[in-house]
Amino acid sequence: MTGAGIWRWLAPLLLGVLVLALWEWAVRALDVPVFVLPAPSAVARALVADYPLLLGSLWLTLKITLQAFVLALITGVGLAVLFAQSRTLSAALYPYAVILQVTPVVAIAPLVIIWVGYERVDLALLILAWIVAFFPILSNATLGLTAVDPNLRDLFRLNGAGRWQTLWRLQMPSALPYILAGAKVSGGLALIGAVVAEFVAGSGTASGLAWRIVESGNRLNIPRLFAALLLLSLLGILIFAALSWLQRRLLARWHESEIGRGA
Amino acid sequence: MLRIAGLDLVWPDGRKALDGVDLTVGAGEFLSIVGPSGCGKSTLLRIVAGLIPPSAGGLDWSDAPTSGGIGFVFQEPTLMPWAKVLDNVRLPLDLARVPRKEGGVRAMQQLERVGLADFSAAYPRELSGGMRMRVALARALVTRPRLLLLDEPFAALDEITRFKLNDDILALWREAGVTALFVTHSVFEAVYLSTRVAVMSARPGRIVADIAIDLQHHRQQSMRTEPAFGALCRRVSDARSAGMAGGMAGGEVAA
Ligand SMILES: Nc1ncnc2c1ncn2[C@@H]1O[C@H](COP(=O)(O)OP(=O)(O)OP(=O)(O)O)[C@@H](O)[C@H]1O
Ligand SMILES: [Mg+2]
Numbered sequence: 001m002t003g004a005g006i007w008r009w010l011a012p013l014l015l016g017v018l019v020l021a022l023w024e025w026a027v028r029a030l031d032v033p034v035f036v037l038p039a040p041s042a043v044a045r046a047l048v049a050d051y052p053l054l055l056g057s058l059w060l061t062l063k064i065t066l067q068a069f070v071l072a073l074i075t076g077v078g079l080a081v082l083f084a085q086s087r088t089l090s091a092a093l094y095p096y097a098v099i100l101q102v103t104p105v106v107a108i109a110p111l112v113i114i115w116v117g118y119e120r121v122d123l124a125l126l127i128l129a130w131i132v133a134f135f136p137i138l139s140n141a142t143l144g145l146t147a148v149d150p151n152l153r154d155l156f157r158l159n160g161a162g163r164w165q166t167l168w169r170l171q172m173p174s175a176l177p178y179i180l181a182g183a184k185v186s187g188g189l190a191l192i193g194a195v196v197a198e199f200v201a202g203s204g205t206a207s208g209l210a211w212r213i214v215e216s217g218n219r220l221n222i223p224r225l226f227a228a229l230l231l232l233s234l235l236g237i238l239i240f241a242a243l244s245w246l247q248r249r250l251l252a253r254w255h256e257s258e259i260g261r262g263a
Numbered sequence: 264m265l266r267i268a269g270l271d272l273v274w275p276d277g278r279k280a281l282d283g284v285d286l287t288v289g290a291g292e293f294l295s296i297v298g299p300s301g302c303g304k305s306t307l308l309r310i311v312a313g314l315i316p317p318s319a320g321g322l323d324w325s326d327a328p329t330s331g332g333i334g335f336v337f338q339e340p341t342l343m344p345w346a347k348v349l350d351n352v353r354l355p356l357d358l359a360r361v362p363r364k365e366g367g368v369r370a371m372q373q374l375e376r377v378g379l380a381d382f383s384a385a386y387p388r389e390l391s392g393g394m395r396m397r398v399a400l401a402r403a404l405v406t407r408p409r410l411l412l413l414d415e416p417f418a419a420l421d422e423i424t425r426f427k428l429n430d431d432i433l434a435l436w437r438e439a440g441v442t443a444l445f446v447t448h449s450v451f452e453a454v455y456l457s458t459r460v461a462v463m464s465a466r467p468g469r470i471v472a473d474i475a476i477d478l479q480h481h482r483q484q485s486m487r488t489e490p491a492f493g494a495l496c497r498r499v500s501d502a503r504s505a506g507m508a509g510g511m512a513g514g515e516v517a518a
Contacts, residue, residue: 151341154314158335159358159406169357173345254344254386 038223043230046223054212054224058231061194061208064122065239068129069183069190075130076137076186077179084145084171085163094142101135105193109200125197125208132193133186140182144175177255180247187239195232209235264290264410264442265311269320272306280306282467283320288410288444290325293436295445295453297499298463299507304446305338307468308412311444328410334403334441336413340395342387342402349374349383352402359406373401376435393424400432404439411436413445417452426484429455433482450503454495455482462499464506472502 020040026032027039034042047054079097083090109128116124148171156166198210209232216225251258265288272281280303288294296304309315311322312333342351353370361369374380377397387395396416403411413432417425433456436443447453453460454476462472476495478486486492 149341151337151339152343154309154312155335155337155341155354156358157314158312158333159355161358165358169354170343173343176345254388256388 035220035222038226042223043226046221047227047230050224050227054209054227054231057207057209057212057228058235060122061191061198061210061232062235064125064129064194064208065187065191065235067126068133068193069187069239071126071130072133072137072186072190073183076134076182077141079138080141080145080175081167083142084167090142097135097138100131105132105196106200109197113201121201125194125201128197128200129190129193132196133190136182136185136189137179138182140178141175144178145171147178148174177251177257180243180250184240184243184247187243188236191232191236191239264288264325266323266325267311267320268323270307270310270317270322271319272303272310272315273318279467281310281317282469284463284468284470286461286470286473288442290409290442291440293433293443293445293456293458295447295457295460296463297447297450297453297460297503298468299465299503300448302463302466303468304463305414307463308335308414308444308446311410312412328408332406332409334406334408334411336396336399336403336411336416338415338418340387340392340399342395342398344387346386347383348379348385348387348390348398351387351398352405354402355406370401370405373405374398376404376438377401377431393420393428396420396428397431400435404435404441407439408441411439411441411443413443415446415448418448425452430482430484432456450496450499451487454478454492454499455487460499462502462506469506471506472499474498474502 024039024041027037038046079093083094105128108131109124112127113121113124116127152170152174153166156170161169194208195210198208199214202211202214209228212228213225213232216222216228248258267284267286267288270281270284271279273279284307286294296307298304306315310317312335342348343354346354349367349370352373353366356366356369357363371380371383374383377400379394379397379401382390382394387398390398399416403413416432417428420428429452432443445453445456457476460472460474460476461470462474463469464471474495478491478495
């Protein structure tokens with residue numbers, strides 16, 4: 001790693017440590033009440049003390065987010081493939097996909113929860129997170145599957161390629177960068193969807209991180225609220241980092257977006 | 264091998280691209296088509312390849328080529344960026360479901376012929392423009408086609424690479440015993456490569472001259488400065504100018 005490479009990691013890290021130290025000092029020096037702003041040390045203590053509780057919540061949120069994301073990936077790409085096969089089908093279905101996308105998830109959440117039933121609220125959360133995560137994959141995959149080099153398409157036709165050969169050997173690889181870009185957006189949205197849905201579901205039916213935040217707020221246990229918030233951010237960063245890594249891995253040797261990154 | 268008779272092409276917007284093209288392609292010939300930009304050269308090649316149906320007239324094959332019987336080299340290399348060089352070359356064989364092992368061997372042979380065997384595991388973007396074009400050539404030849412269609416394959420290359428590839432393609436043409444239909448802007452390139460040169464008029468395209476190139480079969484770079492070569496270039500060039508003038512007189516302005 002070059003000096004500049006280390007600095008890219010070190011600079012934000014140092015800034016973080018500096019801000020935390022300032023924060024700690026300010027809270028102590030100004031004697032800020034803990035229910036307004038807890039010091040980083042208090043948050044850390046809450047994290048350690050409530051470790052089993054928070055970890056359980058983290059696990060639940062993670063599970064719903066991942067399930068929703070995978071489901072979005074499968075249904076999004078699957079539907080895009082169908083769209084690419086038939087113009088009529090795509091014309092008929094696309095508006096509904098858009099309606100699903102533009103309707104705020106908070107507005108449909110109560111309905112979905114009622115339909116699915118409070119006793120299966122996990123499923124309702126999954127559905128809601130999926131609705132939010134699904135569209136970027138669908139629209140990107142649809143774009144990618146149709147944005148094929150027309151000359152390559154002719155080459156396939158000239159050599160008598162069938163529909164499936166064209167799909168697997170030409171359209172899918174062409175669409176891969178688009179799908180991965182969509183997945184990066186969608187991974188973050190799945191988490192947001194899961195959190196929002198849990199806020200709406202409320203009242204202790206699901207006990208993911210979002211519920212932990214609501215509950216801690218109600219009890220004025222602000223250090224624990226911060227601890228839950230911290231875990232939520234970490235989860236978001238983790239998802240983003242994992243998807244970025246995958247994107248680099250899969251496109252490194254051939255796609256323009258990765259040129260000059262030293263594959 | 265192929266007789267093109269009274270071929271018209273009208274685009275859906277009503278503009279005419281080809282207007283009564285008559286052209287015979289004999290087996291084993293190297294036939295070049297020169298003409299101004301936008302006169303319908305690419306369109307003509309695509310019709311011959313069966314990618315666009317003609318509006319009128321038709322193609323009369325003495326024996327119609329099967330799938331893989333036509334090799335096509337486009338104006339750009341048109342390689343799959345996600346596939347390694349070898350996988351690009353073997354694509355036509357894979358599509359025809361040739362067994363994997365045989366396909367690999369044949370693709371490798373073709374890469375050797377264009378001098379890129381060492382780059383079989385490289386990705387297209389790791390190659391230079393000239394190398395990419397050679398990969399495209401290898402891919403077009405891998406099915407052992409009877410007819411090779413080339414659409415200004417060297418237009419984007421510098422002159423030295425171009426001359427080198429001219430000789431390469433002549434060698435491949437002689438070895439493979441294929442019939443070549445070659446589109447180019449360059450009069451010199453056409454005369455250097457061909458056994459015959461057809462000249463097209465400005466849009467809508469017609470064949471306005473058909474000139475046999477009676478130079479010795481084995482072409483060499485030194486021939487480019489010989490008087491006979493110069494005389495042929497002049498004839499093709501004059502025919503092209505006449506074709507363009509004719510087009511303009513008809514109210515058309517060459518693009
Ligand atoms: N898909 C299309 N729809 C409508 N018009 C088209 C289409 N493709 C080409 N044309 C028109 O047909 C004419 C001939 O195009 P073509 O690409 O065959 O020209 P060309 O001789 O190959 O030109 P160049 O030397 O610049 O490659 C042009 O005027 C072009 O605008
Ligand atoms: Mg052209």
